[in-house]
């Protein structure tokens with residue numbers, strides 16, 4: 001479902017919301033332990049879809065709620081759960097979303113983190129509504145010592161889930177790889193979603209430099225670091241796992257208002273328009289790109305007329321400067337020259353169609369004039385970072 005936001009809402013949002021949700025069920029995130037799931041199971045915390053409320057929905061345990069909701073505690077202690085991230089990595093911030101929990105939201109939370117190698121093997125299965133942790137689950141989870149994990153969010157008050165204030169954002173400063181979280185609610189109550197915004201960190205030592213890999217995939221550490229418009233869908237959706245589930249699982253901009261009243265095309269059939277939309281990604285690892293896929297899956301009446309891709313190499317300091325200046329600076333070179341696009345179609349571009357054969361660290365997808373793209377795949381080989389110091393040369397003049 002598309003999340004439609006007002007300009008004021010977007011302006012109040014922290015920068016870390018552009019990063020990937022490392023805990024989402026669609027990237028393999030799962031809840032492996034929860035003390036109590038009486039009213040609604042903890043697995044709901046990681047659902048991709050925005051929370052919903054169905055006034056008439058009840059279960060045999062109480063009101064059906066789209067989140068994690070425990071029973072009103074009548075004994076000492078508090079409720080907590082352990083979440084295994086789908087993509088281990090660096091965490092920049094959280095959104096503890098209490099949507100629709102009013103009168104039953106958790107008043108306080110804290111979040112602790114650890115990097116567990118190898119990950120614990122226990123898991124929760126099936127519909128857990130009405131359940132509580134069994135003694136064998138408690139014995140298994142006790143071995144993790146999660147009570148002592150470092151705190152990323154100290155005990156903090158939550159706002160109830162009224163539509164204008166249901167997001168509780170927490171920025172994180174720790175720069176260590178995290179694979180597991182412990183979410184504590186004090187003392188009990190409900191939380192609709194936990195979004196864990198960060199950048200995946202994979203172990204590149206196991207990847208051969210002769211192996212083609214999708215360098216921009218979120219599972220490989222790719223991340224969106226800027227965009228012009230995300231009205232109906234955020235560009236980070238394009239680097240998610242597998243094919244897009246629906247239109248909401250892609251990048252979709254608003255219709256541009258500067259489109260001419262009467263449209264004209266050039267000799268290659270590409271629309272002549274004054275404006276375009278763009279999204280910039282940092283690759284999970286710098287590399288030479290030898291194959292591109294632009295997938296307009298589900299975008300049938302709203303696919304872009306054309307796209308092109310540019311690339312460059314940036315140091316972290318240069319990237320920070322570009323972000324500060326909203327990407328008005330840059331040293332972009334053409335990777336994929338303008339291409340006419342088709343609706344609901346996977347477009348593949350081979351090495352011979354690409355214009356750059358040097359290692360790059362960042363790419364910019366440009367669509368004209370506007371529209372939706374479901375997935376962007378950039379196949380290539382990771383290069384040693386030292387290779388980036390060699391000069392980038394365009395393959396041919398375009």
Ligand SMILES: NC(=O)NC(NC(N)=O)C(=O)[O-]
Pocket residue numbers: 039061062063064065069072103104
């Ligand atoms: N009406 C309610 O939501 N009550 C209870 N919660 C659910 N889900 O039934 C509660 O006491 O927190």
